[in-house]
Amino acid sequence: MIIMENLSLRYPNANGSGPPVLDNVSLEIGQGEFVCLLGPSGCGKTSLLNLIAGFLRPTSGRVLFRGSPVTEPSPERSVVFQDPTLFPWLTVRGNVEFGLRCMKLSREERRLISGECIAMVGLAGYEDAYRHELSGGMRQRAALARVLALDPPALLMDEPFSALDANSRERLQDELLRLWRAKRRTIIFVTHSVEEAALLADRVIIIGTPPGSVKREVPIDLPRPRPRTSSDLKETMRGLRAVLDDMPCCLPPQRK
């Protein structure tokens, strides 16, 4: 479904090109797979996601999506950002229908789809609310509805729940899993939380530093649903943590 071939990335700086952010990353992600990119902050996992999204172009190597190279952003690879980035001048419904309008769907079709997606993320009743009338968790739910409306084959999520309070985060994790089990879309989920990775992923890809490269791939075979308190989950988290502990933390920020 998504193939990364020898991806390297350097941001240009005053001397022409800066230090490498990603070095020779090769990965293959299958249809319907839930993959977490895990690593310390600054390791380049968000850059990797931005390459898959088409926001950035690699310095060398390429990303293939369903066999064709990624050159620009597309609704087929929808992104949920860390910051929900809802358009403040649109209501929740307006935001959810934004992509549908770009697809030139009729008003009735848009209403139908947006209504479904808004209900799916638990925001029914808030269709006409503006961004400033929503809590952080509600905004992220709306951002999720906005991409679900496009029914994307691949969903790219960049630490989407990291700015939320613990309760909202756990609720949204559960709901994301429920949606994923129902629809079986490919999900690539960036996180720095070991628990989140262990709970969500079929496979955790640990990005090492610096520059970012695939340090370890850890398949997670735990049966689903995975209770947060189960000892198997704790054991998995211990294993992931051991890999992370071998790496430096608190890296200096790279430009995003």
Added chain:
Amino acid sequence: MPVSTHRLRVILRSFAFTAGTILIGALLWQAIASVVSAVRGVDFPTPVATLRHLGSLLSGEDLVDQSLYRHIGDSLRRWVNGFSLAAASGLTFGLTAGREGVFRRLTLPLVHCLQLVPGLAWIPVALLLFGISEKTTVFMIAVAAFPPVAINVLAGVNEVDATYLRAARMLGARGITLVFRVLLPGALPHILSGLRVGLGNGWRVLLAAEMVVGTGTGLGYSIIQSRWTLDYTSAFACLLVIMLIGLGFERIVIATLERWTVERWRLTDSGGAL
């Protein structure tokens, strides 16, 4: 729905402040009129005399061979024409320059140059271009209102959060959709402040242009004609009308636009250079 006492109090207070402002203005005016009359021995129109005269002008008395309404109407028409031209071209420029770096670097200095020229200084250019005609005043208004609109729109476009653009492109927006559905609303705080400045510039230049170009009608023309005939009270009445119209546009039109958009969406920074 009954008006709550709190809301009523807010309204009353704002009325009281407006009344206070008017009172201060009128007292200052009256003081100046008294002093000037006493010291220089000339008849300086007082607020009461001006208002009374304005009343009779409003009830149909001729002013420089025309009704006051005709003068107001002609001035407003020129203003609206000139300003629409400036707003349309300023928006087009700002949106284009915000997306095309080469175009921006080539043309922005020219806009800055335009901005440095005081409105009235365009008179020789306007006369050469259009002679003595309606187009002359409209041109002068447009050329005075264009730079603040253009520069503010550009600043607004440049400040639209890049993540909105990313999100929009990821949702499938391209080209013109991106401009109208993301850049334009995102830049709106700046755009509105640009329009506000442009509107004011245009209004001021309009009156000056009418005085100099000799358009035959209009508030500016009336002021200068009243001055020749020593009808200073009429001139003062026109000044009052000018202020009220300018204030009305600013307070009602622009403020309403702001309430509908920027305030409703909480686009927090009110924006605006200049």
